[in-house]
Amino acid sequence: MTLATKTPTAGQRAGGASFDAFAGHPGYRRMFAPDQLTLGIFLPLRFFRGDMRVLADQADLVADVDRRGFAAVWVRDVPLFDPGFGDAGQVFDPFTYLAYLAARTERVALATGSAIFSLRHPIDLAKMATTIDRLSGGRLVLGIASGDRPVEFPAYGIDIDTRGDRFAATVTYFRQLIGGDRPSVHSPLGTMDGVDLLPKPAAGRIPLIVTGSSRQDLSWVGDHADGWLTYPQSTHTPEGPRQLSDKIRAWRALIPDGGFRPHLTNEWLDLAEDPNFPRTPLQGGYVLKTGRKALIDLLGEWRAAGVNHGALGIQFAARPAAEIIQELAEEVLPLFPSHPGPPPLTQKW
Numbered sequence: 001m002t003l004a005t006k007t008p009t010a011g012q013r014a015g016g017a018s019f020d021a022f023a024g025h026p027g028y029r030r031m032f033a034p035d036q037l038t039l040g041i042f043l044p045l046r047f048f049r050g051d052m053r054v055l056a057d058q059a060d061l062v063a064d065v066d067r068r069g070f071a072a073v074w075v076r077d078v079p080l081f082d083p084g085f086g087d088a089g090q091v092f093d094p095f096t097y098l099a100y101l102a103a104r105t106e107r108v109a110l111a112t113g114s115a116i117f118s119l120r121h122p123i124d125l126a127k128m129a130t131t132i133d134r135l136s137g138g139r140l141v142l143g144i145a146s147g148d149r150p151v152e153f154p155a156y157g158i159d160i161d162t163r164g165d166r167f168a169a170t171v172t173y174f175r176q177l178i179g180g181d182r183p184s185v186h187s188p189l190g191t192m193d194g195v196d197l198l199p200k201p202a203a204g205r206i207p208l209i210v211t212g213s214s215r216q217d218l219s220w221v222g223d224h225a226d227g228w229l230t231y232p233q234s235t236h237t238p239e240g241p242r243q244l245s246d247k248i249r250a251w252r253a254l255i256p257d258g259g260f261r262p263h264l265t266n267e268w269l270d271l272a273e274d275p276n277f278p279r280t281p282l283q284g285g286y287v288l289k290t291g292r293k294a295l296i297d298l299l300g301e302w303r304a305a306g307v308n309h310g311a312l313g314i315q316f317a318a319r320p321a322a323e324i325i326q327e328l329a330e331e332v333l334p335l336f337p338s339h340p341g342p343p344p345l346t347q348k349w
Contacts, residue, residue: 004061016226019260026204027109027139029341031071032262036335037303037336038244039328040072042113042266042313043063045321048088055091061321063104068329069210071338072109072141073101074266074311077116082151095128102136107344113144113209113266113311115227118163119156122173122189123197129206130178130199137344138202143229143264144171145211164215171208171224178206202345209264222254225261227308232265235288236279245305252306265302266311271295271324275331287316292331299336310336 022028031038041223045061046054062073075097078089090097096108110132117125133140146167153160169189177185177197185192210216210225221228228251234240246265255261270282270289277291279298290298302310316322 007092015223015256016208016261018257019262022203022205022207022226025073025205025207026107026342026344027136027141028207028226029109030107030109030139030338031111031141032308033339034260034308035303036339037299037307038071038309039311039333039336040074040111040267040311041070041325042074042110042311043076043317044090044315047315048091050281052091059101059104061325062101062108065325066105066108066336068325069333069338070108070329071309072111072311073105074113074143074313075101075109076113077145078149079116079119080149080152080155082149085151095132098132098140099135102132102139108139109141110139111209111311112143114145114209115205116147116152117143117144117170117174117214118146118166119152119158120170122170122177122187125170126174126177126197127176130197130201133201133203133206136202137346138342139344140201141207141209143209143211144214146214167214168216168220168224173210185283187258197285203342211263217256218251222251223256227262227264228273229264230267232267232302232307234281234285235267236281236285236290236296240340241301241305244302246305250308262308263306264309264311265307266313267298268313269295269314269324270317271314271319271327273319275346283316292327296332296335299332303336 028300044055045058048054065073075094076089077094081088093111129142146163150160169187173187175188176185176203182196207226209227209229210221211229235241268287270287272289272291275291275293279290279294282289299310314321317324
């Protein structure tokens with residue numbers, strides 16, 4: 001399918017929303033506030049190497065993450081395992097698994113990092129997302145991306161070179177579906193009139209956090225993103241956070257209303273038992289080994305750079321996941337607390 005490149009009208013653009021627009025959103029407000037940094041945990045908690053037993057009891061640990069007060073738990077979206085890529089990701093379907101975790105948790109935001117918007121139809125994405133959002137009482141925060149695993153696109157019958165256009169068209173279509181009653185949609189991805197998508201989001205909106213460029217220019221991200229998730233640059237020296245600060249300032253200068261929208265980043269962490277262990281890059285900088293004191297320094301540098309949420313992945317760590325979660329919760333989280341925000345809009349479904 002050839003995607004149209006026609007620029008939508010102002011009423012069709014469905015751009016990003018301001019911070020105040022999410023005042024009633026429990027997940028978004030638990031994670032984000034200006035000049036503050038909160039912490040989340042990335043799943044899986046252990047790297048999959050062919051044995052599903054490595055994921056046993058993970059939901060129990062997620063329930064512990066919730067009880068201990070972390071802001072968010074993150075799931076990855078990897079439809080197909082590519083041995084050449086080497087990382088199977090979460091293994092479970094992210095939307096199905098988030099629905100399961102919604103029933104195992106009470107307050108923690110449920111985040112995708114990131115849902116591949118260019119591979120799925122916006123109706124299916126919207127149906128899954130609004131369902132989880134309702135079941136969790138408004139705790140869903142959607143990190144979204146255009147995809148970076150080349151084998152997935154031909155498997156879906158999609159030309160990889162169209163993924164940037166598909167991503168942008170899906171964002172507009174998705175927002176039209178969830179944002180109004182019986183929307184009139186005329187998109188290169190489909191046309192609908194006189195019908196509606198149910199359910200609608202619990203708090204009226206679902207935040208869309210754009211990952212990287214997602215094949216768009218920075219002005220598009222400034223205009224359309226409810227938040228921006230990027231890689232952290234180097235994390236073993238202060239130079240990386242300084243470079244990140246420049247990137248965040250450039251993006252925020254392009255936000256049309258000049259208001260606050262959150263920035264997020266993440267790091268794969270090997271937390272050393274020695275609290276004084278220095279920040280040390282492993283696997284070519286893909287993993288950071290550090291003690292908690294140097295980690296606290298890094299998180300402070302991120303906060304000063306303008307980062308509002310740090311998602312920490314521990315799948316490559318040597319220590320037991322429960323032990324790392326406990327240390328983070330007791331020694332690090334009090335310095336970067338989650339925001340109270342509105343309580344989840346729960347009902348007994």
